Amino acid sequence: MSAIGELRTLRRDGRGGLTADQKQALAKERRRDSKAAAVFLAPWLLGLVGITIGPMVASLYLAFTDYNLLQDPNFTGLENIQRMLGDERLGKSLLATLTYVVVSVPIQLAVALGLALLLDRGIRGLALYRSVLYLPSLLGASVAIAVLWRLVFGREGLVNAFLGLFGIQGPAWVAEPDTALGTLIVLHVWTFGAPMVIFLAGLRQIPRQYYDAASTDGANKWQQLRKITLPLLSPIIFFNLVLGLIGSFQSFTQAFIVSNGSGGPADSTLFFSLYLYQEGFAGFRMGYASALAWLLLIIIGAFTALNFWASKYWVFYDD
Amino acid sequence: MRRRARRGALAATALALSVSVAGCGIAPDPADAELSDEDVTLTMTWWGADARHQSTLDAIKLFEEEHPTIHVEPTYADWGGYWDRLATTAAAGDMPDVVQFDQLYLSSYAGRGALLDLDAVPEFLDASSLPDNVLASGEVDGSLYAVPIGVAGNGVVVNTSLFEKYDVPVPDTDTWTWEEFDAAAQAITEASGGKVRGLSPFGADSFSLEVFARQQGDQIFDDEGDVAIDPATVAAYWQRELDWIESGAAPDAASLSEKAGVPLDQGDTVVGNTAMAFIAAGQFTAIAAAAPDFEYEVADWPADADTPEGFQYPKPSMYWAASSQSEHPAEAALLIDFLVNDPQVARAFGTDRGIPASEAFQEALEPTLDEPAKKLLDFTKLVGERSGDAPPITPNGASEIETMLSRYNQQIQFGQLSPQEAAAGFIEELQSAVDAAG
Numbered sequence: 044m045s046a047i048g049e050l051r052t053l054r055r056d057g058r059g060g061l062t063a064d065q066k067q068a069l070a071k072e073r074r075r076d077s078k079a080a081a082v083f084l085a086p087w088l089l090g091l092v093g094i095t096i097g098p099m100v101a102s103l104y105l106a107f108t109d110y111n112l113l114q115d116p117n118f119t120g121l122e123n124i125q126r127m128l129g130d131e132r133l134g135k136s137l138l139a140t141l142t143y144v145v146v147s148v149p150i151q152l153a154v155a156l157g158l159a160l161l162l163d164r165g166i167r168g169l170a171l172y173r174s175v176l177y178l179p180s181l182l183g184a185s186v187a188i189a190v191l192w193r194l195v196f197g198r199e200g201l202v203n204a205f206l207g208l209f210g211i212q213g214p215a216w217v218a219e220p221d222t223a224l225g226t227l228i229v230l231h232v233w234t235f236g237a238p239m240v241i242f243l244a245g246l247r248q249i250p251r252q253y254y255d256a257a258s259t260d261g262a263n264k265w266q267q268l269r270k271i272t273l274p275l276l277s278p279i280i281f282f283n284l285v286l287g288l289i290g291s292f293q294s295f296t297q298a299f300i301v302s303n304g305s306g307g308p309a310d311s312t313l314f315f316s317l318y319l320y321q322e323g324f325a326g327f328r329m330g331y332a333s334a335l336a337w338l339l340l341i342i343i344g345a346f347t348a349l350n351f352w353a354s355k356y357w358v359f360y361d362d
Numbered sequence: 363m364r365r366r367a368r369r370g371a372l373a374a375t376a377l378a379l380s381v382s383v384a385g386c387g388i389a390p391d392p393a394d395a396e397l398s399d400e401d402v403t404l405t406m407t408w409w410g411a412d413a414r415h416q417s418t419l420d421a422i423k424l425f426e427e428e429h430p431t432i433h434v435e436p437t438y439a440d441w442g443g444y445w446d447r448l449a450t451t452a453a454a455g456d457m458p459d460v461v462q463f464d465q466l467y468l469s470s471y472a473g474r475g476a477l478l479d480l481d482a483v484p485e486f487l488d489a490s491s492l493p494d495n496v497l498a499s500g501e502v503d504g505s506l507y508a509v510p511i512g513v514a515g516n517g518v519v520v521n522t523s524l525f526e527k528y529d530v531p532v533p534d535t536d537t538w539t540w541e542e543f544d545a546a547a548q549a550i551t552e553a554s555g556g557k558v559r560g561l562s563p564f565g566a567d568s569f570s571l572e573v574f575a576r577q578q579g580d581q582i583f584d585d586e587g588d589v590a591i592d593p594a595t596v597a598a599y600w601q602r603e604l605d606w607i608e609s610g611a612a613p614d615a616a617s618l619s620e621k622a623g624v625p626l627d628q629g630d631t632v633v634g635n636t637a638m639a640f641i642a643a644g645q646f647t648a649i650a651a652a653a654p655d656f657e658y659e660v661a662d663w664p665a666d667a668d669t670p671e672g673f674q675y676p677k678p679s680m681y682w683a684a685s686s687q688s689e690h691p692a693e694a695a696l697l698i699d700f701l702v703n704d705p706q707v708a709r710a711f712g713t714d715r716g717i718p719a720s721e722a723f724q725e726a727l728e729p730t731l732d733e734p735a736k737k738l739l740d741f742t743k744l745v746g747e748r749s750g751d752a753p754p755i756t757p758n759g760a761s762e763i764e765t766m767l768s769r770y771n772q773q774i775q776f777g778q779l780s781p782q783e784a785a786a787g788f789i790e791e792l793q794s795a796v797d798a799a800g
Contacts, residue, residue, distance in 0.1 A: 111799070112453040113474035198620055218620035220776050303623035304442065305765060309772040324446045326762050326795070327470060329453070 106334035111327040123334035133335070135310045136318040139224060140292065143314065147231040148287040152280065155235040159242035160272075173240065180236030188230070189300030193217055196226045217301055220311040227297050227312055238283040245279035246272070274359040281358045285350055292343050295320070315339055395483050395691040402693050403433045408462035409444040411648075414714050421710045425700045432693050434460075452476050452685075459688040460697050463508050463681040465499065466568070466761045469587070470799065471683075472502040473758035478684035478691055480506045486695035491703055491720040499678050499752050509702050510678035512716020514644035514738075515745030516573045518543075518663060523656040524637040528553035535661030543638075543664040547611035550637045560611040562630050562639035565603040565775075566622070566768035569677060570640050572753055573663060574599045576673035587757030589793040596785035600774050604781065612636070615775035622768060627652040643741055644679040644716035650734035658734065660741045662748065672750025676742065679716035717742040759799025766791055 061069065106123060108116035127133055158176060162169055182188045195201045198215035206213040216222045253271050262270065273280075295316040298306060306313030306321070316339070323332030408418060415438050422434045437458065439447060445467065451457045457476065471477050480487055489497060489509045500508040518535070525532045530549045533542045547560025564570035572582050575595050584590035606612035613621075613635065621630055626645065630636040632653045641649070646660045662674065682701055684694040701707050708723040713735045718724055724739065731739060756763060770784040779787070 111474060112449050113471065113476045198617065215616040215620045218616045218622075220772070220778070305623065305768065307622070307769065307772055308619045309776055309778060310769060321765070324449050325765065327449065327759075328798070 102333040102336055105330050106337050108330040108333075110330040110333070112323075112329050113327070116330060119330070123331045126331060127334065127338065132310065132313065132318060136306070136313040136315050139306075139311065139313050140294075140315040142224060143228060143231070143294065144288060144291045147228040148284065148291055150228070151232045151235050152238055152283055152287060154232055155238035155283070156242050156276075156280070158235065159239050159246060160268075162239075162243060163246040173243070177236035177240060180234045183230060183234030184296055186296065186300055189297050192226060192230055192297070193301055218308055220307075220309040223302070223308055223311045227294075227301060230297055231291060231294070238287065241279060241283055242276070245276050249275045277358045278360060281350070281354050285347060288346055288350065289343055292339065292346070395486070395695070397486075397692045397696070398431075398690065401431050401433065402690050403435055404460060404690060404693055404697060405435045405437070405458035406460040406697070407437045407439070407444075407448070407458040409439055409441045410462075410714070411440075414438075417710045417712065417714060421701060421707045424704070424706050424710070425697060428700070429693075429696065432696070434697065455687055457685040457687055459685055459690060459694040461683050461685065462511075463683040465678060465681070466756050466764065468500070468508055468681065468683070468755055469502050469758040470756075470761045472505075472507040473799070476686055477507045478686045478688060478694065480509065480684065480695065480698070483691060483695040486692050487699040487702075489699075489702055491722055493719065493721075495749075495752050496676055496678065496719045499755050500681055502755075508681035508683040509698055510681050510719050511702070511711075512644060512679045512713070513676035513719045514642050514679050514716045514742060515674045515676060515749070516569050516663070517641060517643040517646070517660045517741055517745075519631060519639050519641050519646060519649060520659045520661055521631070521634065521637045521656050522659055524550065524554075524558055524634060528558070532659075535659065538661075538664045539666050540664045541666075544606075544609075544611060547606070547638060548609060551610045556610065558634065559613045559630075559636045560638060561606060562636040563603040563606045563612045563618070564640045565600060565771040566764070567642075568756065568763045568767060569642050571596070571599055571767065573673055573675075574602075576675070576750070576753070577663070577665065577669050579670050581753045582763075583754045583757055583760070585754050587754065587760075588796060589760075589789055591789065593782070593785040593789055596788060597781040600771065600781035600784060603771070604774065607775065615772075618775060619772055622772070642677070642679065643738060643745070644713075646738045646741070647713050647734045658737075660737055662741075662744065672748065674745045675749045675752045676719070676745055677752070678719065713738055757796055757799075759796040760792055762795060763792060 105116055107118060107120060109119045109122070110116035162172055162176075166172070196216035197203075198213075198218070200216070202216065203213040214222060216226050249272065253275075254267055257267050257271060293316055294314050298312045298314045298317050299320075302308070302312050302317075304317075304321075306317050315335070319332050319335040319339070322335060323329045406422070408414070410418075418438070419436060422436060426432065426434060448457065448461065448467075452471070463471070468477075480489070487509075489500075489506065492510060496510050496513055497506065500506050500510050520532060520535065522532055525546075528550055530546065530553055533546050550558055550560040564574065568582065571591075575581050575591055578592075578595050578598070580590075580592055580595045582589065582591045603612070607614060607618075612618070613630065617635075621628075626632060626648055631639045631641070631649055634653070634656060640663075641660075643660055646658070650656075650658050665673070682698045684691065684698060688694050702720070703722075705722065705726040708718055708726040709730060711718070712727065713731070717739055718727065728739065766788055770779065770788045773779040774781055774784050
């Protein structure tokens with residue numbers, strides 16, 4: 044309601060009711076308010092409908108067609124789903140993605156939490172450390188870093204130069220099927236800044252008295268961590284876990300750049316979204332790619348639901 | 363209000379849906395095409411590196427001077443992002459009017475009605491300056507959809523500086539056999555103590571597979587567009603690569619994997635990690651330019667006494683095509699005609715798009731050529747003399763053949779599959795991609 048409308052309401056007559064005239068004016072005012080709201084909402088609404096909901100609905104339809112980008116789609120029923128069942132590369136890509144998510148997300152959270160605990164002890168120059176440690180999060184998803192990664196983990200890269208100091212000849216990390224996924228996991232762990240900052244904020248919320256009381260009772264640091272910090276921080280851990288899972292399931296850029304778009308060597312870094320992209324844009328199977336996109340949505344949904352279910356058993360809400 | 367908003371959102375969703383689904387409109391009949399009386403803006407796109415962008419912009423300027431009512435708006439990209447973008451613009455119905463094309467994708471686009479039938483606009487485009495066997499590689503189902511620009515054989519590039527440095531005699535490349543080739547490669551690896559390897563193997567590109575198959579009297583695709591190659595041929599192709607890796611003539615699997623897909627100027631041939639390599643000969647001048655410290659020669663493939671003749675063929679390095687959705691098919695055809703026939707264009711492009719397929723262009727070019735370009739021209743003429751009929755072009759649906767090859771190739775290199783298993787898997791996957799495209 045606009046300010047003028049509000050003033051009008053205040054200028055009601057003393058008897059507590061409104062005259063017919065006033066009622067009409069008020070209704071008109073409300074209509075105008077609604078119009079203003081619609082105008083202000085329009086840019087967001089247009090974006091939501093045009094860029095998110097519209098394409099989503101379209102892709103749901105395309106998932107059941109043989110759309111190839113160049114010709115009109117034909118409805119093919121469940122053919123795309125049948126195709127998924129016999130798709131060997133889909134299996135490989137699911138395996139690579141799951142390995143990546145299951146390994147990198149917990150490690151990243153552990154690193155983020157560990158650093159947050161260190162930083163929370165009120166060391167000098169905290170703001171500086173926090174910024175420096177947050178930096179990789181800003182860079183990690185960028186093309187430049189992925190390119191750099193190729194060089195750092197190349198046969199003649201920094202990592203092998205370092206190992207060379209100890210007389211170890213390391214492999215060409217990004218170029219071997221056994222180690223390529225590992226380098227991407229390291230890259231993901233390295234971007235621990237965002238969860239770390241959230242952990243830091245969470246740690247600040249824990250009342251100091253609890254620790255004072257605990258140490259009076261003779262609890263050591265480890266016991267304090269386990270009995271006070273972790274339970275009270277568990278909602279934040281849960282939050283970071285859910286966001287981390289959703290984000291890493293959709294990873295694309297790193298694998299695309301590090302493998303030159305191939306998901307190689309030998310499909311070892313074929314992330315789900317990269318496979319989906321290859322099918323849609325390189326193979327002209329946009330119908331199948333749309334079906335894959337919905338499969339990814341279902342998988343992420345299932346993992347998130349599982350998380351919420353499991354959270355009943357370990358997340359502790361203070362209030 | 364809330365209900366109205368919901369209805370509005372619904373309508374907008376429906377609109378977005380219909381726009382995105384109805385990517386393809388109805389193409390105008392190209393036979394009715396005529397030049398517009400008014401000013402016309404054409405869009406045009408190509409892939410390439412900086413030198414090509416500059417020379418193409420120069421050619422466009424020449425065209426605009428000659429046709430003041432036609433304005434050409436260029437967009438250009440690297441090979442990597444080019445095809446993704448083209449697919450998206452084609453889906454959205456705003457593919458550029460004139461498009462630089464590759465053999466891999468030609469059938470996939472033409473077979474799905476995305477390209478203009480150039481036979482339908484003869485009054486604006488005359489491609490008769492090109493030899494018939496070259497022009498045939500621009501045809502899909504009997505109609506010309508793309509005009510070949512340059513042609514190239516598949517050759518062996520030889521870094522003679524490295525041969526000299528390690529005191530290994532260069533074999534007579536005019537008559538060399540596979541045995542002599544292998545021995546020379548082996549000698550380089552041994553003489554350099556493994557620092558330089560004898561050769562960069564083939565294994566991941568359809569051009570070298572086609573030439574290899576033709577040496578065995580086989581071919582990848584038949585005239586119907588089905589996969590015709592014998593699994594044994596594909597297995598032998600990969601087995602040869604494995605033999606080179608195992609004997610040390612070629613770099614090891616991890617080194618090859620590391621170099622897969624890097625830009626030309628970081629490749630083993632340019633850096634000097636290997637002394638010989640199988641290349642689409644069109645790259646020869648780019649390689650020579652990127653490595654001024656090395657001397658290179660380009661030679662025909664080794665052949666044995668029982669190798670069938672005519673295994674070489676001039677493969678178009680790229681094409682000009684026009685969009686079937688173009689609002690100005692006549693002007694688009696006129697631009698292609700200019701690019702294919704005007705000698706000024708020959709001089710602007712040089713050999714950057716391969717040796718021009720038309721003899722008139724070759725003559726216009728010859729006096730301006732530098733040393734590597736002359737070698738390339740000689741090689742292309744040699745291929746022309748030795749070549750047999752061109753094989754069928756990559757059929758609709760098979761445009762992923764390169765990525766499939768390199769994927770199976772890596773699985774072989776790292777011992778995950780035997781060449782026989784990979785050959786069977788590759789052929790099955792390729793055929794099913796062709797079948798799926800119908």
